[in-house]
Amino acid sequence: MTTMPQSRVHELHQLINQYNHQYYVLDEPTVPDAEYDRLMNELIALEKENPALKSIDSPSQKVGGEALKSFSQVTHQLPMLSLDNVFDLADFHAFVKRIKDRLATSNTLQFCAEPKLDGLAVSLRYEQGVFVQAATRGDGTVGENITQNIRTIKSIPLKLQGELGVDYPEIVEVRGEVFMPKASFEQLNELAKKRDEKVFANPRNAAAGSLRQLDSKVTAKRNLAFYAYSLGFVGESAIETAEPSAVLEKFFANSHYQRLCQIKALGLPMCPEVKLLASEDDCEAFYEDILTKREQLSYEIDGTVLKVDDISLQKQLGFVARAPRWAIAFKFPAQEELTVVEDVEFQV
Numbered sequence: 001m002t003t004m005p006q007s008r009v010h011e012l013h014q015l016i017n018q019y020n021h022q023y024y025v026l027d028e029p030t031v032p033d034a035e036y037d038r039l040m041n042e043l044i045a046l047e048k049e050n051p052a053l054k055s056i057d058s059p060s061q062k063v064g065g066e067a068l069k070s071f072s073q074v075t076h077q078l079p080m081l082s083l084d085n086v087f088d089l090a091d092f093h094a095f096v097k098r099i100k101d102r103l104a105t106s107n108t109l110q111f112c113a114e115p116k117l118d119g120l121a122v123s124l125r126y127e128q129g130v131f132v133q134a135a136t137r138g139d140g141t142v143g144e145n146i147t148q149n150i151r152t153i154k155s156i157p158l159k160l161q162g163e164l165g166v167d168y169p170e171i172v173e174v175r176g177e178v179f180m181p182k183a184s185f186e187q188l189n190e191l192a193k194k195r196d197e198k199v200f201a202n203p204r205n206a207a208a209g210s211l212r213q214l215d216s217k218v219t220a221k222r223n224l225a226f227y228a229y230s231l232g233f234v235g236e237s238a239i240e241t242a243e244p245s246a247v248l249e250k251f252f253a254n255s256h257y258q259r260l261c262q263i264k265a266l267g268l269p270m271c272p273e274v275k276l277l278a279s280e281d282d283c284e285a286f287y288e289d290i291l292t293k294r295e296q297l298s299y300e301i302d303g304t305v306l307k308v309d310d311i312s313l314q315k316q317l318g319f320v321a322r323a324p325r326w327a328i329a330f331k332f333p334a335q336e337e338l339t340v341v342e343d344v345e346f347q348v
């Protein structure tokens, strides 16, 4: 019976790789996220029980996507990672314990608490304060160049506010989520139905399909929005160094929350629900509060993201293969399970 876990791991690799391709490359998921998450969690559990079965090409070790060849490609100077997930409070506490053990501390930790926006991760690059390039996450290392499409999103500034060398350095990458507000999604699908065209499965799918259009005139009609949630590469001269931390420390605070406020002051939209929490004990109340507000929010979310606020602690904690150790997505219970996707057709 020793071959059983091995064959199941193989089967899970194949299934998850297939679903990743349908979701990230084709923007056409064929199973609900809850089913995907179950398979991924099964794989992670099997790999934990049987460490020899954890290969470097396992989907559990990779950031999901892949850049479409029809776009030019952008190599990220700093990788764009994913997030590890928890689904209940016990697992969130286990996450906090792991962090504290690693930091060898029993001190209270401040958290930057954010809604988990259900859209598409992008990296926006500003040089001398001017927007020059935007890229999707892709496989985390190489993404698609979607600069022209991002230019059509009205809330993304083409020039940063403030003064070069005082408020921001020569190169600033801002990362965040492009999403389609619920109202725009409904209008888009209403129109598609009237015209007897295909409809999108959900706002995330619609945002991804709209952003990865070869004709930016189509993107311009789609009413996309953006919230920033972190910095990417930051540098002081065109001669780009691999060690940007000195520039980061010169211009940006040692707090993730304060950094988001600085990014907002540069003119980029920040989600109004983001909060700085005084301790890990406040995370549960934040999760409950956002879950209660979920229906009233004008955009789709699928959980909260809780990030250790202190940047020097983030640095000490570092990263695993596909995600930072200092952040976790605390996801909401699945809304749709196995219903939504089957009867719906998609369009890119």
Ligand code: NAD
Pocket (backbone or CB within 6 Å): 019, 020, 022, 023, 024, 029, 030, 031, 032, 033, 034, 036, 037, 063, 064, 081, 082, 083, 085, 114, 115, 116, 117, 118, 119, 120, 121, 122, 137, 177, 229, 305, 329
């Ligand atoms: P993820 O969506 O679980 O988490 C990482 C992403 O969260 C980031 O890349 C970023 O885009 C986003 N994010 C939103 N708000 C954020 C915030 N405040 N701070 C930081 N990041 C934030 O990870 P993923 O690797 O993009 O996708 C995995 C998930 O996608 C799965 O759990 C599943 O739900 C879904 N998926 C579904 C299928 C399917 O076939 N249905 C296939 C692949 C993936």
